Structure formats: C-alpha cells, structure tokens
Amino acid sequence: MYDGKRVELKSTITCPKCGYKKDEIMPTNACEFFYECDSCKTRLRPLEGDCCVYCSYGSVKCPPIQVGAGCC
Template sequence: MTKTLKTTSVINCPGCGYSAVETMPVDACINLYECKNCQKLMTPESGDCCVFCSYGSTPCPTSQLEQSSYSIVYEYSPKPAANQV
C-alpha cells in the first residue's frame, strides 16, 4: 500500500505562538525559518533534521520517506483567474 507524501505543514513559532501554512521542499531539509510575526529565527531541535520536524504539524518529506513507502503528491491552492475575482 502506498501512502501520499504530504508537502504542506503548519509551522508554529515557539516564541509568539503564530502559525503559518508552509510548503515543504521534497528534496531538502530547512534548517532556518523566520517567524512571519515576531521574526524569531527557528532552528531544528536536537535530534530533528529540520524546523518542520521540530515545529511543524507534519514532518518533512525526507523524514516521511524514511518512515515508509510514499508517493509524492504536491498540494497547492490555485489562485483564481483575474476575471473570476
């Protein structure tokens, strides 16, 4: 059975509690993230490969791939065409 690889995560700032939905790269780990609210620079906690594994609602794709067999599905929200607004 193949699972779907998740490419979005809600990252939560440990400083101010602000949450932001972010797209995770499938081919790299993110080791530095700046909170969009308080500008705190987040780094991975000891033992985690990236900030998504430490502060995100979903572990990064690299960690997901290490856990099991996945297929990659890119999640995105298309912007409406100019004439649809």
C-alpha cells in the same frame, strides 16, 4: 509522490516564542534548517535530534522522514 510514496507537503509551522502559525509547502529536495517567524521575527532552528524546522515546529514531518528515509 516522493521516492514512490505519497507524502503530505503542507505543514503548519508554529512559532514556539509567540505562537504564530503559518502554512508552508515543504521542499522535497532540501531541508530547511532556518525559518523566520513572520510575526515576531524569531529565527527558528531545528531542535536537537531533528533534521529540519518542519520536524521540530511543523504539524507534518519533512518528506524524507514521512517515507522512512531518515534525515534530508
């Protein structure tokens, strides 16, 4: 539960450089602005207009976006 609404906390991040995928648990109290790919070590940053790496590269958007609260 997040802000009284049910949200999905597991997201699969896909590296745009090498295609490596990894399941991650998203934090509910902060955005992740940087993420390092375990395979190729590329440092991912959110795309323009996105608030975090989960919104840009994840299979599920971050908790605040899921509940309609806007950016983290």
